[in-house]
Amino acid sequence: DIQMTQSPSSLSASVGDRVTITCRASQGISNYLAWYQQKPGKVPKLLIYAASTLQSGVPSRFSGSGSGTDFTLTISSLQPEDVATYYCQKYNSASLTFGGGTKVEIK
Amino acid sequence: QVQLVQSGAEVKKPGASVKVSCKASGYTFTSYGISWVRQAPGQGLEWMGWISAYNGNTNYAQKLQGRVTMTTDTSTSTAYMELRSLRSDDTAVYYCARVPAPYDYWGQGTLVTVSS
Numbered sequence: 001d002i003q004m005t006q007s008p009s010s011l012s013a014s015v016g017d018r019v020t021i022t023c024r025a026s027q028g029i030s031n032y033l034a035w036y037q038q039k040p041g042k043v044p045k046l047l048i049y050a051a052s053t054l055q056s057g058v059p060s061r062f063s064g065s066g067s068g069t070d071f072t073l074t075i076s077s078l079q080p081e082d083v084a085t086y087y088c089q090k091y092n093s094a095s096l097t098f099g100g101g102t103k104v105e106i107k
Numbered sequence: 108q109v110q111l112v113q114s115g116a117e118v119k120k121p122g123a124s125v126k127v128s129c130k131a132s133g134y135t136f137t138s139y140g141i142s143w144v145r146q147a148p149g150q151g152l153e154w155m156g157w158i159s160a161y162n163g164n165t166n167y168a169q170k171l172q173g174r175v176t177m178t179t180d181t182s183t184s185t186a187y188m189e190l191r192s193l194r195s196d197d198t199a200v201y202y203c204a205r206v207p208a209p210y211d212y213w214g215q216g217t218l219v220t221v222s223s
Contacts, residue, residue, distance in 0.1 A: 001169065034209035036152075043202065043216060044144075044152065049209040087152050091208035094157075094166040096142065101151040 002027045004090055006099035012107045019075040021102045023088035028068045032092035035064055035073045038101075039084045047086075048073065080106055109133040111141075111203050111214035118220045119193050126189040127217045129203030136179075137161050140206030141186035143177060145199040146216075153199075157206045158186060193221045 003026040013019050023033065031051040036044040046055045048064040051071055061076045075082055083106055088099040114128040129141060142157035156167035158177040165177050176189045186203060201217045204210035 036210075038152075043213045044210070046209050046211050055211070085151075089152075089154075089208065089210075095168070096154045096157070096208050098144075098152040098154055 001095055002029065002090060002093070002097060004088055004097050004099040006086075006088055006102050008102060009100065010103040010105070012105045013078050014107045015078055015080060017078045019078050019082075019104060021073045021086055021104075023066075023071045023073070023099050025069045025071075025090055029090045029092040031067050032090055033064075033066065033071050034089045034091060035062075036087045036089065037082075037084045038087065044087065075104075078104070078106070109205065109212045111205065111212055113201075113203060113214040113217045116218040116220070118222065120223055121194055121221055123193050123221075124189060124191040125193060125219050126187055127201050127203075127219065129186045129188070129214050131184045131186070131205070134205075136184035137181055141177070141179065142204045142206045142208070142210065143175075143188045144202045144204060144210075146202070147196065147199040150199075155188070155201075159206075160186065190219075193219075195221050197221050 005024045033051045035048040038044040052064045063074045085101045085103045087101050110132045112130045117125050137160045140159045143155040145153050158165045160179045174191050178187045198221045203214040205212040
């Protein structure tokens, strides 16, 4: 099975900072990569799919990039409402693994 | 609008089984599938598997093979996830989500607590 590894597992940044989260697949998955945001006590929310396509209604400060094995989620200017845990998910095959998550906090 | 509404919280003893339901509305049920994802307290998301509502084909996470069964009832647009031989580490919130991935619609989650 393909493993998905996220880093860092947690980060603390100031409001307005640029934040980058990485997700690495143990084998190539083309661009079949999604990013989800989960706020405490809430249901996960789809942010980005096909590695770089923003889901409708998601603020433009979120962006995704990458292909193959290495992917990034970037928040261009961190806002207080972005406090959440972020997960990547591969969906190139019948087995849809999630990364371990990255918890984002405000410094 | 698309909605996935799950059944209520459950408390089970170790060794028992639990069956969680996910009732879909707002779309043609048989045109999509349903996936199940769980989240243990303070932990990340774990993909459990999925079922096609069109033909009932399933794909389960290897870790759960033999203990999990996913089914659908097309007459009521409801998907079910049954987990058997429950252990304490099965305590989690269980989510259903509409397939195919990526998951744009999720159920509200069902807390399953396994405790003696």
